Amino acid sequence: MGHRPGGPGCTGGPLVKSVTGPAEEVVVVGAGLSGLAAALYLTGAGCSVTLVERADDVGGRVGRYRFADYEIDSGATVLTLPALIDDALAAVGADASNTTPPLRIRPLDPAYHARFADGSELRVFADADRMSAEVARACGPDAAVRYRRLRDWLGRVFRAEYDEFLAANFDSPLDMVRYRDKRAALIELIRLGAFGRLGTRVTRTLRDPRLTRLFTFQALYAGTAPEQALGVYGAIPYMDTALGVYFPDGGMRSVAETLAGAFTDAGGRLELGTEVTGLDYRRNRARRVLLADGRALPCDAVVLTADLGSLDRFGARPRRGLRASxxxxxxxxxxxxxxxxxxxxxxxxxxxxxxxxxxxxxxxxxxxxxxxxxxxxxxxxxxxxxxxxxxxxxxxxxxxxxxxxxxxxxxxxxxxxxxxxxxxxxxxxxxxxxxxxxxxxxxxxxxxxxxxxxxxxxxxxxxGTPFSAAHLFRQTGPFRTRNLVRGRENVVLAGCGTTPGVGVPTALLSGKLAAQRVVGENRGVRTRAPATVRRPSGTEAVN
Structure with missing residues (x-):
C-alpha cells in the first residue's frame, strides 16, 4: 500500500494509505448504495469504471421487489442526510434536479409516529420547537426542557465525530491521537461523555420511559442494546430526530436508480444480472474479476461491496471473531x-x-x-x-x-x-x-x-442479518473491519460491514471512503459519452 493525500471529504490533512500502482481501470463489485457512490466518485476522479451487479436491479439493501401490479422497497425505508446523495451526484457534475427523471426528496413530517402499550402516542418532528411542543403535550413541560437538553448533547456528539470519525478513513487506531484534528475531536467526545453508555445518559436526562425508548431504539441500527451502546452512537438518534427523515418520490429505490443513471451518463459501464465468482490474483494483486458467464474483466483495482459473510470467495478473508447484529x-x-x-x-x-x-x-x-x-x-x-x-x-x-x-x-x-x-x-x-x-x-x-x-x-x-457486524467498541470506528484488505495490494472494501458502518448515510460515505483509497486526492471530473447498461437478457438499453 502507498500513501496519497486525503481524498474527497478528508479533513485534517493526514496521509491515508491507498492502493499502489495504476488506478485507471477499476471494477466495482455490487451496485448497492456503497458501490454506486464509489463508482461515481471514481468516475469523477477520472477512472474508467465498470460496475457489476448480480441482481437485475441496482440498490442492494435499498432495492426493490417487483410483483404483478406494483413494486415495493426491499430494504431500508429511513433516509437521513440526503445531502450525501447530492455529493455523490456532484462528483460527476450531476444534481438531483437534472437527472432523468428528476429525484425529488421530501421531508417526512413527522418522521415517526410512536405508539405505546399504555395507549399514549408521540410524533417525532425535526423542528426543535414543534418537537418541544409535542413532548410537552404528551409528557409535560418539564420533559420538554429535558428534551432540549438531550437534543443539544446529541448534536454536539454528532458534530464532534462526523468529520473525523464517520466521514474519514483510518489506517490505525493511533490515528485518533496522531493527527491534530482527530485528536481534538476525540478530546471533545471524551469531554462530552460520549464513551459512557447511551442508554444511561438518555434515561438520566429524559426520565420519561416513553421518551427514552424514542431516543434509544436506534441502538438496534448499531446492533446493540441501549444500555450497552456507547454515547457516540447518539449521532444516530440525532440524525433521525433532529436532522430529519426524508422520502423520495417513487420510493427509496429511486435513490439507487438516480445514482446509477448519473454513473452511466458520465461514461461508466453498468452490468446487471452479472455474477462475480472470484478474483484472479497474481501475487497479491487482483488482475481480473471473474464472472459466472466465463468472462474476465481486467482491472487495476477492485472495490468489493460483498457482505462480510461472502468475502472468502474473493480471497479477502473477514476478520475472525466478528459478532453480528x-x-x-x-x-x-x-x-x-x-x-x-x-x-x-x-x-x-x-x-x-x-x-x-x-x-x-x-x-x-x-x-x-x-x-x-x-x-x-x-x-x-x-x-x-x-x-x-x-x-x-x-x-x-x-x-x-x-x-x-x-x-x-x-x-x-x-x-x-x-x-x-x-x-x-x-x-x-x-x-x-x-x-x-x-x-x-x-x-x-x-x-x-x-x-x-x-x-x-x-x-x-x-x-443471517442485513445489519452486518454489530457496533461493539472493538468493531467500530478505527477498530471496525478496515476497507483496505490485508495482504491484497489493490482490493478495497465498501459497504455496511466496513467503515464507517450500518445505515443509508454511512453506506454512501463508505463508497466515498473506498474511492479515496483508490485515487487519493480527487483528480477532477471527466465526463464521457453515455455508456450502455448490459442486462442479463443480452439486450442493450441506453441510459
Missing amino acids: PSAVVAHGTVPAEIAQSWPVQAHHTIDFGEAWDRTFAEITPWRGGRLMSDPSLLLTRPALSDPGLYLTRGETRYEPFSLLAPCPNLDSAPLDWDRLGSAYLRELLAVLEERGYHGVAAQFTVDRLDTPATWLDQGMLA
Whole structure:
C-alpha cells in the first residue's frame, strides 16, 4: 500500500494509505448504495469504471421487489442526510434536479409516529420547537426542557465525530491521537461523555420511559442494546430526530436508480444480472474479476461491496471473531386502503412499542441463546401516505403497499429453522397487531414477500442479518473491519460491514471512503459519452 493525500471529504490533512500502482481501470463489485457512490466518485476522479451487479436491479439493501401490479422497497425505508446523495451526484457534475427523471426528496413530517402499550402516542418532528411542543403535550413541560437538553448533547456528539470519525478513513487506531484534528475531536467526545453508555445518559436526562425508548431504539441500527451502546452512537438518534427523515418520490429505490443513471451518463459501464465468482490474483494483486458467464474483466483495482459473510470467495478473508447484529423478519405486501385508514395511527413510519423494553433487547441481542420477542415492538411502513402515486387499484378496491418489520436474533445467537418457522411467526405478529387495534391486518394483508434470517443468509450475509457486524467498541470506528484488505495490494472494501458502518448515510460515505483509497486526492471530473447498461437478457438499453 502507498500513501496519497486525503481524498474527497478528508479533513485534517493526514496521509491515508491507498492502493499502489495504476488506478485507471477499476471494477466495482455490487451496485448497492456503497458501490454506486464509489463508482461515481471514481468516475469523477477520472477512472474508467465498470460496475457489476448480480441482481437485475441496482440498490442492494435499498432495492426493490417487483410483483404483478406494483413494486415495493426491499430494504431500508429511513433516509437521513440526503445531502450525501447530492455529493455523490456532484462528483460527476450531476444534481438531483437534472437527472432523468428528476429525484425529488421530501421531508417526512413527522418522521415517526410512536405508539405505546399504555395507549399514549408521540410524533417525532425535526423542528426543535414543534418537537418541544409535542413532548410537552404528551409528557409535560418539564420533559420538554429535558428534551432540549438531550437534543443539544446529541448534536454536539454528532458534530464532534462526523468529520473525523464517520466521514474519514483510518489506517490505525493511533490515528485518533496522531493527527491534530482527530485528536481534538476525540478530546471533545471524551469531554462530552460520549464513551459512557447511551442508554444511561438518555434515561438520566429524559426520565420519561416513553421518551427514552424514542431516543434509544436506534441502538438496534448499531446492533446493540441501549444500555450497552456507547454515547457516540447518539449521532444516530440525532440524525433521525433532529436532522430529519426524508422520502423520495417513487420510493427509496429511486435513490439507487438516480445514482446509477448519473454513473452511466458520465461514461461508466453498468452490468446487471452479472455474477462475480472470484478474483484472479497474481501475487497479491487482483488482475481480473471473474464472472459466472466465463468472462474476465481486467482491472487495476477492485472495490468489493460483498457482505462480510461472502468475502472468502474473493480471497479477502473477514476478520475472525466478528459478532453480528440482530436480524429482522420483514413482510412485504398490500392491504386494502379502506381497512388501513381505520387503523389507530396514520403515518408513513409507525413504531408500535410493546410494554416490555429492556426484556426485548435482552431477548434479541445476546450473542448466544437469543429468543424471539415475547412482547414485540414493531415498525410499520406505509409509503403511499407520503407518495399517493404508490396506491394501486384492483377492480374497484384501492390498495396500498405495506411492510412490517420485527427485530429478531441472528442465526449465531438463535439458529432457528426459519423455513419452517417463518410463516407461523408472521401469523403471531399479525395477531398481535390485531389485538393492538390494527383491525383487518391479519385477514387482509396479502403477503408477497417474507424475509427472514434464512433469506439473508442465502444472500451471503453474516449470521443471517442485513445489519452486518454489530457496533461493539472493538468493531467500530478505527477498530471496525478496515476497507483496505490485508495482504491484497489493490482490493478495497465498501459497504455496511466496513467503515464507517450500518445505515443509508454511512453506506454512501463508505463508497466515498473506498474511492479515496483508490485515487487519493480527487483528480477532477471527466465526463464521457453515455455508456450502455448490459442486462442479463443480452439486450442493450441506453441510459
